[in-house]
């Protein structure tokens with residue numbers, strides 16, 4: 570089978586489509602015929618080994634050939650022993666950590682949720698990590714519910730564009746966003762009340778003033794004091810990711826500044842890490858099926874062009890998601 574692989578930590582120039590043996594499912598696992606895979610920042614963190622501290626978990630060196638990609642949607646082709654919740658022929662989606670950009674992928678059955686017929690493979694793959702992260706950041710860490718006032722910082726990105734829509738699905742009364750001017754129309758079309766262009770407000774233009782109960786932040790570019798000022802009494806900010814920070818620690822630097830520096834100005838900030846995705850993949854798939862949530866897919870690419878897609882993602886201004894189609 571064909572797969573996008575690497576055999577050392579590398580930038581995208583070291584990735585290539587190679588012929589690989591079809592993986593075999595073990596106990597509790599399933600083999601998926603991949604129809605679509607979506608790209609996440611997580612993928613380039615993995616193949617670059619960047620930030621370097623990640624290598625403590627992923628291996629100081631890459632010793633075997635690895636396949637890129639975590640978010641997958643496709644059809645169950647074979648089931649391993651002990652799998653009771655999925656059957657051959659089921660349409661499934663989920664985040665599998667590694668191995669999504671291939672014609673076949675193997676993962677633990679618990680990582681996957683059934684996709685309703687109304688959810689395309691592209692939508693299922695696009696929503697696996699990004700929408701689940703948005704849901705968990707809003708619902709579990711932020712406590713967003715009926716009547717909440719929410720600001721999404723990074724509202725045009727993979728996580729952010731889902732957060733705008735999911736905040737509304739959870740009952741938020743006000744949902745505002747921050748993104749580049751080019752993406753303001755897209756975020757507005759998703760139902761945001763006000764969308765602020767960070768390029769303009771950094772030059773003195775209109776900026777969010779709140780008050781917000783929750784600020785979901787995927788970039789951590791604003792000073793702590795500014796975020797504190799826009800929060801209502803008792804409000805908090807949820808850190809999903811952070812730009813910059815350098816090669817060794819990457820987002821940890823921005824997250825640390827917000828958590829520790831925030832305390833000095835009385836800012837209630839919490840960082841979150843998405844987990845236990847499959848039940849939430851199912852919730853999001855239900856919302857996609859009934860039209861509550863619509864994944865924005867900027868572009869789809871064949872596997873042969875996945876390296877170009879990853880370069881585009883690394884540049885950091887994709888509107889919504891990029892999806893690789895395989896079948």
Ligand SMILES: NC(=O)c1ccc[n+]([C@@H]2O[C@H](COP(=O)([O-])OP(=O)(O)OC[C@H]3O[C@@H](n4cnc5c(N)ncnc54)[C@H](OP(=O)(O)O)[C@@H]3O)[C@@H](O)[C@H]2O)c1
Nearest residue numbers: 610702723725726727728748749752787810841842843886
């Ligand atoms: N905690 C978790 O479990 C978890 C899970 C998934 C992702 N993440 C992290 O969350 C972050 C966001 O992920 P994503 O998939 O949404 O990324 P993405 O699709 O690349 O989105 C990035 C967002 O950042 C905005 N942006 C780029 N440059 C900016 C700048 N200079 N100032 C302000 N905003 C800027 C972009 O807006 P424009 O394009 O409009 O410029 C876009 O909205 C990443 O760091 C990722 O690693 C964390």
